[in-house]
Amino acid sequence: MSASTLGTLFRVTNFGESHGPAIGCVIDGCPPGMELNEADIQQELDRRRPGTSRFVTQRREPDAVEILSGIYEGKTTGTPIALLIRNTDQRSKDYGEITRQFRPGHADYAYWHKYGIRDPRGGGRSSARLTAPTVAAGAVAKKWLTEKYGTVFRGFMTQLGSIDIPFQSIDYIGQNPFFAPVENTNELEEYMDALRRSGNSCGAVIRIIATGVPVGLGEPMYDKLDADIAHVMMGLNAVKGVEIGAGFASARQLGSEHGDSLTPQGFTSNNAGGIAGGISTGQNIDVRIAIKPTSSITTPRQSIDVDGQPVDVVTKGRHDPCVGIRAAPIAEALLALVVMDHALRHRAQNGDVQPHRFAPIAAKAY
Structure with a gap:
């Protein structure tokens, strides 16, 4: 299967299946000399x-990472870094009934027609398990970017199903299972409990903000920074929409309000989401992704089997009633991979360019 590698100079090749013995990746292009261990x-x-x-799948995976190569005496060597995560809690028998059926909303039908064969166990290659x-x-990219530029990535939920989640404080994100920036998540918990009992699922909206991004990342034509961000975000399972900065709200704005005015103190707004002309401005990169409802539900739905006969499909197994709940760290990682790749590309081509004395940025982080 092609298209399993992401990046130009910081290249990540993802391998494995949901119910195979292991999943993992190979990172090629990480600069040498960075301290790195499994704990990072x-x-x-x-x-x-x-x-x-x-509120999430009850599949019990420790996701213990093993570093197989690319590290010597605790530091990256500049050679490929191979990371392995063993699968330990597969339950393939749950998928016996759908071997010859196509689950609505899943990749089953499209995979079967494209490749002539598919792995039905947990979705095989199309499983969100491959986001690990x-x-x-992304953890490797985050560490290098933080040490080099002070770049920090934070993802959080802004909508769960039909519930809008207000922003209260970034400090609350790590204190609840929803990655929600609010102190009280009772409404979200009650909503998810009712949803699970009903055998249904819901979608979500995740916002990802990168602070401390250097000016000048991205290319002005086909490799625009925002284009590459949209590309990787749409590659995340269940994502059906990507917005950068003001996003679709831009269509309602006038030119006099959309353009981010500059003052000696910095930008007055960030409708561009930290990217202008495909190149980072030094402001926060601001991205939102829309995630569709989980397709694996116990509510019977109409479909067909491999012989074209009508069937009612009920998906058994252990599934996230909302895949958006665990999406924040995944989206952070994807954004970090894009920024990392463009940082190395910028350094390769423009490392001798002297920075201008004046580079205003917005002071407000969120």
């Missing part, structure tokens, strides 16, 4: 890990 990566994987609350190696690779 594990802390990010633990944020994404399944089975951490009653992405998070692992």
